[in-house]
Amino acid sequence: MNAAVLHAPADLRYEQVAVPSYEDNEVLVRVRAAGVCGSDLGRVMKTGTYSFPTIPGHEFCGEVAAVGGDVKDFKPGDRVAVAPILPCGTCEFCESGDYGLCDNYNYLGSRTHGGYAEYTVAPSRNLIRLPDSLSFVEGAMVEPAAVTLHGMMRVGVNVGDTVAVLGCGTIGLFAIQFAKIMGATQVIATDVAVDKLELAKQLGADVVINSGELDAVQKIKELTGGKGVNVAVETAGVVQTQEQCLRIAKKKGRVLYLGTAHRDVVLPPKSFECIVRNELTLVGSWNSYSAPFPGVEWQATIDYVKSGALKLQPLVTHTFRLSDAPNVFVDLVERKYPFTKVIYEI
Numbered sequence: 001m002n003a004a005v006l007h008a009p010a011d012l013r014y015e016q017v018a019v020p021s022y023e024d025n026e027v028l029v030r031v032r033a034a035g036v037c038g039s040d041l042g043r044v045m046k047t048g049t050y051s052f053p054t055i056p057g058h059e060f061c062g063e064v065a066a067v068g069g070d071v072k073d074f075k076p077g078d079r080v081a082v083a084p085i086l087p088c089g090t091c092e093f094c095e096s097g098d099y100g101l102c103d104n105y106n107y108l109g110s111r112t113h114g115g116y117a118e119y120t121v122a123p124s125r126n127l128i129r130l131p132d133s134l135s136f137v138e139g140a141m142v143e144p145a146a147v148t149l150h151g152m153m154r155v156g157v158n159v160g161d162t163v164a165v166l167g168c169g170t171i172g173l174f175a176i177q178f179a180k181i182m183g184a185t186q187v188i189a190t191d192v193a194v195d196k197l198e199l200a201k202q203l204g205a206d207v208v209i210n211s212g213e214l215d216a217v218q219k220i221k222e223l224t225g226g227k228g229v230n231v232a233v234e235t236a237g238v239v240q241t242q243e244q245c246l247r248i249a250k251k252k253g254r255v256l257y258l259g260t261a262h263r264d265v266v267l268p269p270k271s272f273e274c275i276v277r278n279e280l281t282l283v284g285s286w287n288s289y290s291a292p293f294p295g296v297e298w299q300a301t302i303d304y305v306k307s308g309a310l311k312l313q314p315l316v317t318h319t320f321r322l323s324d325a326p327n328v329f330v331d332l333v334e335r336k337y338p339f340t341k342v343i344y345e346i
Contacts, residue, residue: 001016001017001018001019001117001118001119002014002015002016002017002117002118002322002323003015003016003017003055003113003116003117003118003322004055004056004057004116004117004322004325004326004344005017005053005054005055006043006044006048006049006052006053006054006055006056007052007053008048008052009044009045009046009047009048010044010045010046012044012056012325012326012329013326014322014323014325014326017055017117019118019119020113020119020120020121021121022066022068022121023068024068024069024070024071025068025070025071025123025124025125026067026068026071026121026122026123026124027064027065027066027067027068027071027074027080027121027122027123027124027127028064028065028066028067028119028120028121029062029063029064029065029080029082029119029120029121029122029127030062030063030064030065030118030119031060031061031062031115031116031117031118031119031120031346032061032062032063032136032139032345032346033060033061033062033135033136033137033139033140033343033344033345033346034057034059034060034061034114034115034116034140034322034343034344034346035057035059035060035140035141035143035144035341035342035343035344036059036328036329036332036341036342036343036344037058037059037144037170038169038170038237038260039260040056040057040058040109040329041329041332041333043056043110044056044329045329045330045333049109049110049111050110050111051111054109054110054111054112054113054114055109055113055114055115055116055117055120056109056110056114056116057108057109057114057115057116057117057344058084058107058108058109058110058114058115058143059084059115059140059141059143059144060081060082060114060115060116060120060140060143061079061080061081061082061130061136061139061140061142062079062080062082062115062136062139062346063076063077063078063079063080064076064077064078064080064127065119067124068124071124073124073127074124074127078127078129079129079130079131079132079134079136079139080127080128080129080130081127081128081130081139081140081142081143081298081302082108082115082120082122082126082127082128082143083122083126083127083128083143083288083289083293083294083295083298084107084108084109084114084115084126084143085099085100085102085105085106085107085108085126085287085289085294086105086106086107086108086112086122086123086126087099087102087104087105087289087293088102088103088104088105090104091103091104097290097291097292097293098289098290099287099289099290099291099293099294099295100150100286100287100288100289101286108120108122116322116325116344117322117346118322118346125293125294126294128142128294128298128299128302130142130302131302131306133306134302134305134306135313136345137312137313137316137319137343137345138305138312138313140343141170141312141315141316141341141343142298142301142302142305142312143288144170144171144174144341145174145301145305145310145312146288146295146297146298146300146301147171147258147285147287147288147297148171148174148175148178148258149174149178149288149297149300149301150285150287150288150289150290150295150297151175151233151256151258151283151285152175152178152179152182152233152256153297154256154283154285155231155233155254155255155256155283155285156231156254157178157179157182157183157184157230157231158182158183158230159182159183159185160183160184160185161179161183161184161185161229161230161231162184162185162186162187162188162224162229162230162231163179163184163186163187163188163229163230163231163232163233164187164188164189164190164220164229164231164232164233164245164248165179165187165188165189165190165200165205165233165235166190166191166211166216166232166233166234166235166236166241166244166245167190167191167234167235167236167237167238167241167259168189168190168191168193168196168197168199168200168208168235169196169235169236169340170315170340170341171235171258171259172189172191172196172200172233172235172236173196173199173200173203173315173340174310174315175233175235175258176189176200176203176204176205177203177204177309177310177311178310179204179231179233180204180309181304181309181310184231186206186207186223187204187205187206187207188205188206188207188208188209188220188223188229189201189205189207189208189209190208190209190210190211190216190220190241190244191208191210191211191236192210192211192212193338194210195338196340197209197210199314199315199340202314203311203314207223211240211241216244216248217244217247217248220248221248224250227250227251228247228248228249228250228251228253229248229249229250229253230249230250230253230254231249231253231254231255231256232244232245232246232248232249232253232254232255232256233245233255233256233258234255234256234257234258234259235258235259236259237259237260237261237262238259238262239261239263239264239265239266241259242257242259242261242265243265243267243268243271245257246267246271246272246274246275246280247271247274249274249278249280250278251278251279252278252279252280252281253278253280253281254280254281254282254283255280255281255282255283256283256285257282257283257284257285258285315340315341316340316341316342316343317338317339317340317341317342318337318339318341318342318343319342319343319344319345320342320343320344320345321344321345321346322344322345322346324344325344328342328344
């Protein structure tokens with residue numbers, strides 16, 4: 001089969017490898033589409049995977065090609081998304097249903113072979129059925145959408161809340177939609193890219209703020225009568241927005257951190273005091289899993305797409321063949337063109 005194989009950081013090769021074998025509890029998946037996550041950019045081009053060679057890719061979907069002898073719930077031809085975490089099932093966090101916090105997990109696309117291939121293998125419990133109404137391109141986006149929903153469920157959005165989403169990349173654009181789905185009356189979105197702000201508006205943001213041109217904190221305070229927002233969602237992973245979230249949350253407000261930090265986060269005393277004096281609740285969120293595995297986040301995401309409440313396709317800016325992957329990763333890291341979600345069709 002053909003696959004994009006990482007041999008070292010920045011050494012991704014499109015080449016032929018053997019079709020993987022599978023155990024009795026596993027399924028051979030014919031991959032049809034796989035997405036590029038922000039973490040994939042760093043993993044492929046800078047830090048590398050945990051061992052080499054490895055096939056990256058953890059956002060993917062496809063069709064069941066074959067099943068192991070113990071698999072009863074799936075059959076060849078079934079359309080499925082694949083949850084990439086392989087939890088141990090025995091640590092304290094697995095026993096409490098917090099599979100994303102597993103102490104001894106494996107992971108498709110970073111610790112073992114993932115979805116940038118014609119075929120991959122996963123335990124049957126990691127498969128989620130895709131309805132015929134979802135395209136494979138959309139199916140490859142169920143994972144990042146479920147990641148976002150997990151965070152939104154953790155922080156909690158109440159009917160009538162005002163929510164600010166800082167950063168309008170893939171996760172931010174999902175957060176805007178989920179805030180509306182969960183009952184937010186007003187959703188404010190900030191970014192520095194005009195095209196992303198336009199898309200945010202199309203996907204439900206009531207107000208968009210170009211934080212490269214305006215003081216986002218001041219503008220949000222004006223929009224909320226000086227009080228701030230009930231929920232601030234940080235998705236950009238940059239120090240500026242990580243700090244701004246603390247200043248825009250109202251007293252007793254909630255702050256959700258979804259973006260990954262790439263450098264030291266140093267807070268001015270005044271911003272830190274917002275946590276203390278305003279009694280803010282800070283919530284971190286990691287992955288997309290809950291009990292029963294892989295979690296309600298996955299099926300809920302699919303149900304929201306089926307109902308039309310959650311839109312995936314508008315986020316896709318580019319689709320490529322998997323054979324293009326080595327060059328595409330270089331282009332993405334060098335920012336040769338603006339992009340939101342990039343999908344490989346396989």
